[in-house]
Amino acid sequence: MSDRESVDVLVIGSGIGGGTFAAGLAPTGAKIVILERGERLRDSREARDPRAIFQRGVYRPDESWLDGAGQAFNPGNYYYVGGNSKLYGAVLLRYRAEDFSPIQYRDGATTGWPFAYDELEPWYTQAEKLYQVRGALGFDKTEPRHSGPYPFAEVPDEPAIAVARERMQRVGLHPFPLPLGVDIERWLEGGQTPWDAFPDTGHGKMDAENCGVNVALAHANVELRVGARVDRLLVDPDGRRIAGAEVVKDGERREIFAKIVVLAAGAVNSAALLLRSGERGIANRSDNVGRHFMNHNASAVLAVDPFKVNDSVYQKTLGINDFYLGDGRGGPPLGNIQLLGRVSAPILKSNLAWAPEWALALMTRRTVDWYAMSEDLPSPESRVTVDGAQIRLDWKRSNWSAHEGLVATFKERLRAAGYPIVLAKPFDRRTPSHQCGTVRIGDDPATSPLDPYCRAHDHPNLFVVDASFLPTSAAVNPSLTIAAQALRVADHIAENDL
Numbered sequence: 001m002s003d004r005e006s007v008d009v010l011v012i013g014s015g016i017g018g019g020t021f022a023a024g025l026a027p028t029g030a031k032i033v034i035l036e037r038g039e040r041l042r043d044s045r046e047a048r049d050p051r052a053i054f055q056r057g058v059y060r061p062d063e064s065w066l067d068g069a070g071q072a073f074n075p076g077n078y079y080y081v082g083g084n085s086k087l088y089g090a091v092l093l094r095y096r097a098e099d100f101s102p103i104q105y106r107d108g109a110t111t112g113w114p115f116a117y118d119e120l121e122p123w124y125t126q127a128e129k130l131y132q133v134r135g136a137l138g139f140d141k142t143e144p145r146h147s148g149p150y151p152f153a154e155v156p157d158e159p160a161i162a163v164a165r166e167r168m169q170r171v172g173l174h175p176f177p178l179p180l181g182v183d184i185e186r187w188l189e190g191g192q193t194p195w196d197a198f199p200d201t202g203h204g205k206m207d208a209e210n211c212g213v214n215v216a217l218a219h220a221n222v223e224l225r226v227g228a229r230v231d232r233l234l235v236d237p238d239g240r241r242i243a244g245a246e247v248v249k250d251g252e253r254r255e256i257f258a259k260i261v262v263l264a265a266g267a268v269n270s271a272a273l274l275l276r277s278g279e280r281g282i283a284n285r286s287d288n289v290g291r292h293f294m295n296h297n298a299s300a301v302l303a304v305d306p307f308k309v310n311d312s313v314y315q316k317t318l319g320i321n322d323f324y325l326g327d328g329r330g331g332p333p334l335g336n337i338q339l340l341g342r343v344s345a346p347i348l349k350s351n352l353a354w355a356p357e358w359a360l361a362l363m364t365r366r367t368v369d370w371y372a373m374s375e376d377l378p379s380p381e382s383r384v385t386v387d388g389a390q391i392r393l394d395w396k397r398s399n400w401s402a403h404e405g406l407v408a409t410f411k412e413r414l415r416a417a418g419y420p421i422v423l424a425k426p427f428d429r430r431t432p433s434h435q436c437g438t439v440r441i442g443d444d445p446a447t448s449p450l451d452p453y454c455r456a457h458d459h460p461n462l463f464v465v466d467a468s469f470l471p472t473s474a475a476v477n478p479s480l481t482i483a484a485q486a487l488r489v490a491d492h493i494a495e496n497d498l
């Protein structure tokens with residue numbers, strides 16, 4: 001008997017892209033194997049211990065990448081079943097309809113998408129069902145058309161956050177309930193902590209393991225292999241079809257063949273894998289694989305009111321889009337603002353190692369913590385390259401003046417709202433949380449590796465469905481858009497390729 005293994009669909013990576021795709025394709029009955037380099041994240045005391053998570057970095061990978069200057073850094077990129085969504089903030093916002101068209105900023109422009117918002121809308125609705133999104137329509141002026149309501153009512157504001165909401169309204173802003181993939185009662189049963197950047201070990205976060213992989217595994221035709229790292233894609237001698245993948249599991253290297261290969265290893269790792277798999281890379285006739293890396297310009301903005309205690313636990317229920325489509329003064333867009341998960345003294349200390357925790361606790365008790373996010377624009381010089389197994393991430397930030405404008409404008413409003421001290425700090429390069437764009441979709445094979453259904457222009461049986469495909473980063477969190485497109489691609493494959 002030959003030990004040559006052949007399947008219908010090989011999915012590489014079990015994050016939002018891969019996990020959701022598998023859930024979408026599973027009902028077809030196709031034989032699907034998901035290869036995931038990480039393991040399932042088990043419950044432990046560390047899962048709710050901010051010192052373990054933020055100071056000791058127990059969930060971070062034992063891996064280093066090089067930055068553009070050749071300096072090694074340990075990336076906040078998580079390798080588990082469910083990928084980065086195991087630690088995500090579960091904000092499940094749609095891109096705004098305007099994000100699909102070119103946008104002019106102060107210092108640059110986006111190219112837009114190869115299709116309009118309405119094309120993706122039905123799958124946004126499906127993705128919101130799959131991820132059991134909690135939200136409320138009608139509060140955000142930038143909200144795109146929804147063909148149905150959210151599956152569940154919004155997560156309630158804690159009392160201290162209800163006060164913050166009123167303060168924002170008093171200075172003319174329009175806070176809206178953040179759409180969230182969290183069952184708050186279940187989350188708090190696991191411990192009185194926020195969920196943003198805390199690992200989900202089965203306590204109510206709607207991540208790609210619970211809502212993607214496990215949904216797919218309810219079908220007998222789907223199999224998950226953990227600890228299975230793909231090192232290379234295999235190409236047929238004709239150079240067109242992808243034959244399968246070379247996988248290392250339990251120290252053993254083997255080849256698995258497939259009719260269809262769906263890459264979903266994350267925007268940095270998918271690009272790296274494609275580049276490593278051929279002399280000029282795979283799917284890289286355009287020389288665009290690894291280019292156009294984007295990651296959002298993001299800052300933490302801490303608003304301190306010395307006379308008001310913030311006793312909230314999870315905090316993360318408000319968004320503000322007043323500066324999303326314009327700066328409020330007739331100028332170009334600045335970005336989105338949303339609450340961060342509650343920043344406690346042990347979390348803040350991971351950035352301010354010199355400060356005593358008791359002093360930080362005095363401050364954080366009186367702080368409301370926000371996250372300001374601006375679009376990062378696609379640039380061919382912002383890129384992932386490889387040297388053997390080593391990944392180099394040369395992220396060229398763009399659109400920084402829009403981000404500075406967002407932070408400055410928001411600081412003004414916070415001061416007017418009664419927070420006399422406002423501190424802001426940009427997130428640094430070691431945090432590629434919103435990585436995207438490295439294997440983008442487009443109509444033109446000369447400028448994009450993938451077609452609008454995420455199929456490689458060069459290889460008819462290769463698809464890339466993680467955040468790599470995003471042609472723009474918008475200024476909202478990426479996961480719901482990755483999930484919607486993964487479901488759209490699954491339906492397309494079911495109709496055309498199986």
Ligand SMILES: Cc1cc2nc3c(=O)[nH]c(=O)nc-3n(C[C@H](O)[C@H](O)[C@H](O)COP(=O)(O)OP(=O)(O)OC[C@H]3O[C@@H](n4cnc5c(N)ncnc54)[C@H](O)[C@@H]3O)c2cc1C
Pocket residue numbers: 012013014015016017018035036037038076078079080081082083084085087088089090091092093196197228229230231264265266267269273433434435465466467468477478479480482
């Ligand atoms: C702290 C944090 C907070 C965030 N908050 C939000 C939020 O509130 N809302 C939001 O929308 N987004 C948020 N994000 C971003 C979001 O998590 C990501 O955009 C999303 O999870 C990306 O999904 P993906 O499928 O592109 O890739 P990934 O999540 O990176 O999944 C890729 C998977 O592939 C596996 N893999 C990698 N290489 C290989 C290989 N060679 N072989 C086999 N398997 C491999 C990985 O282990 C991983 O499981 C956050 C991220 C972080 C880190």
